[in-house]
Amino acid sequence: MSKKRTSIDLGSMQGEESMSGSARDEAIYRNLYAAIVENHLEPGTKLPEDTLAEAFGVSRTSIRKVLQRLAYERLVDIRLNRGATVAQPTVKEARDVFAARRIVECGVIAQVVAKATPDKLAALRDVVRREHEAESRGDRREAIYLSGEFHVELARVSENEAITDFLTGLVSRSSLVIATYGAPMAGSCRHSEHDDVLELIAAGDADGAREWMDRHLRDVERTVVLLEEEPTALDLRKVLDGVAQRHRRER
Amino acid sequence: MSKKRTSIDLGSMQGEESMSGSARDEAIYRNLYAAIVENHLEPGTKLPEDTLAEAFGVSRTSIRKVLQRLAYERLVDIRLNRGATVAQPTVKEARDVFAARRIVECGVIAQVVAKATPDKLAALRDVVRREHEAESRGDRREAIYLSGEFHVELARVSENEAITDFLTGLVSRSSLVIATYGAPMAGSCRHSEHDDVLELIAAGDADGAREWMDRHLRDVERTVVLLEEEPTALDLRKVLDGVAQRHRRER
DNA sequence: ATAAATTGTTTTGTGTACAGTTTATCCATA
DNA sequence: TATGGATAAACTGTACACAAAACAATTTAT
Numbered sequence: 001m002s003k004k005r006t007s008i009d010l011g012s013m014q015g016e017e018s019m020s021g022s023a024r025d026e027a028i029y030r031n032l033y034a035a036i037v038e039n040h041l042e043p044g045t046k047l048p049e050d051t052l053a054e055a056f057g058v059s060r061t062s063i064r065k066v067l068q069r070l071a072y073e074r075l076v077d078i079r080l081n082r083g084a085t086v087a088q089p090t091v092k093e094a095r096d097v098f099a100a101r102r103i104v105e106c107g108v109i110a111q112v113v114a115k116a117t118p119d120k121l122a123a124l125r126d127v128v129r130r131e132h133e134a135e136s137r138g139d140r141r142e143a144i145y146l147s148g149e150f151h152v153e154l155a156r157v158s159e160n161e162a163i164t165d166f167l168t169g170l171v172s173r174s175s176l177v178i179a180t181y182g183a184p185m186a187g188s189c190r191h192s193e194h195d196d197v198l199e200l201i202a203a204g205d206a207d208g209a210r211e212w213m214d215r216h217l218r219d220v221e222r223t224v225v226l227l228e229e230e231p232t233a234l235d236l237r238k239v240l241d242g243v244a245q246r247h248r249r250e251r
Numbered sequence: 252m253s254k255k256r257t258s259i260d261l262g263s264m265q266g267e268e269s270m271s272g273s274a275r276d277e278a279i280y281r282n283l284y285a286a287i288v289e290n291h292l293e294p295g296t297k298l299p300e301d302t303l304a305e306a307f308g309v310s311r312t313s314i315r316k317v318l319q320r321l322a323y324e325r326l327v328d329i330r331l332n333r334g335a336t337v338a339q340p341t342v343k344e345a346r347d348v349f350a351a352r353r354i355v356e357c358g359v360i361a362q363v364v365a366k367a368t369p370d371k372l373a374a375l376r377d378v379v380r381r382e383h384e385a386e387s388r389g390d391r392r393e394a395i396y397l398s399g400e401f402h403v404e405l406a407r408v409s410e411n412e413a414i415t416d417f418l419t420g421l422v423s424r425s426s427l428v429i430a431t432y433g434a435p436m437a438g439s440c441r442h443s444e445h446d447d448v449l450e451l452i453a454a455g456d457a458d459g460a461r462e463w464m465d466r467h468l469r470d471v472e473r474t475v476v477l478l479e480e481e482p483t484a485l486d487l488r489k490v491l492d493g494v495a496q497r498h499r500r501e502r
Numbered sequence: 503a504t505a506a507a508t509t510g511t512t513t514t515g516t517g518t519a520c521a522g523t524t525t526a527t528c529c530a531t532a
Numbered sequence: 533t534a535t536g537g538a539t540a541a542a543c544t545g546t547a548c549a550c551a552a553a554a555c556a557a558t559t560t561a562t
Binding site: 313 | 518522524
Binding site: 021023068069072080092093096097099100102103104106107108111137160161162163170173201245 | 272273316319320323331343344347348350351353354355357358359362411412414415417420424441
């Protein structure tokens, strides 16, 4: 908070000046990742390599690596000779992401129930508690973050890394979808019902938990995606159409 | 086949000498990807940047990008200051991959049945036909490849790109698992039963197809993973354990 | 006045150099 | 002969430089 460096402070490292090797890349990645997923960078925002390199105090080489990774995760879009921008999921992509989440999160529930322990359930309840706190103090960003975190942590109970990693990617893409299409209150509204599924899981009711999850994800998708039809940023065409329409009507 | 270049021929490009921009990277990626997935490069094989750069006639910069991508896909392993090697999935990882496949491939079946058309079914039947041909002429490599291709193409019928991409990754990792743990005949034996599921799908029997898929994937996993317990290469620990055990017993 | 062309600036793509680390080799010593 | 350590070789990580492409702005032509 008080450092007078020219470059961005890369979070909690005790070693003060300059960290080693891939830790730095990782820190830069996390920063950019958080900035995108937490919607500090609007979808479509350009991400010039020079700017980022200077901001983080490294060369373009490291920045490129990070951008490649984010592109692989579909959080940024890299076009040839045109650089990187924060990704703007299409409606199709948004629907695919939520359909994928239904398949994965409902499919993994059986294992989640099977591997649930008091410890893990307590940790999950804690996430829900913090979610409620964030909501009641009006911290929408934190509430959205914790909402996603809950789903990821729930999947993590299954101890299947392939699934957990995939879902992590889907959840972060969901955040982008919310940023692109979401109504102002979307993503965490209806005072998160996450408690309910924990009850079902604790009771060993896999079928019930699966049905709950399916309904929950459909609800979330409905409040997020189906409200708008095209990305707000790339609306030029639609806006022009609207103008043209009004023009015709008023002629 | 007849070029006297010093670098590897990067497949079918009409432009003869040197291709442009990211097309070259893509070609290098495909070459390495195929080499790994088709088991031309044994798991654990070192992949030095200089060697690859020289082999493909580009600088290390391009090679690095390709290796990073393969690392994201878990096909190669990159360790700090230690370079890249062909990945050696652990047993845990292998089980996770197959469990993930069961979740995804069974979960997507409903959409596959819903979106199946005569065209798509014909294309799938063609894959199965080529699979049979490869088997009957003893081309095990091609048979394994087409076996994986069938699963991916089946998922593609759902038209969900997130799911299809994820499954593509899981299938290529399965190939690595087969290369690491598989019995000599594993991966495509029992004269692929893939025809059966096409019948069920064509008949619109989603439940039947899902059950078939679950059983099929369990069968494949059993013939591939459960035969061995540890990677043949990194067996040191287990060998030592065995030695220690024998030592205790004979003491 | 509009469109096309040209020039200049910015940004990306790719190769190369150098520093730092790991790995291999060799020799001394027990 | 085996062990330990020093030296050398090989390789990776990062920065930097130059070339090529895209973009913006100005001039020129129609």
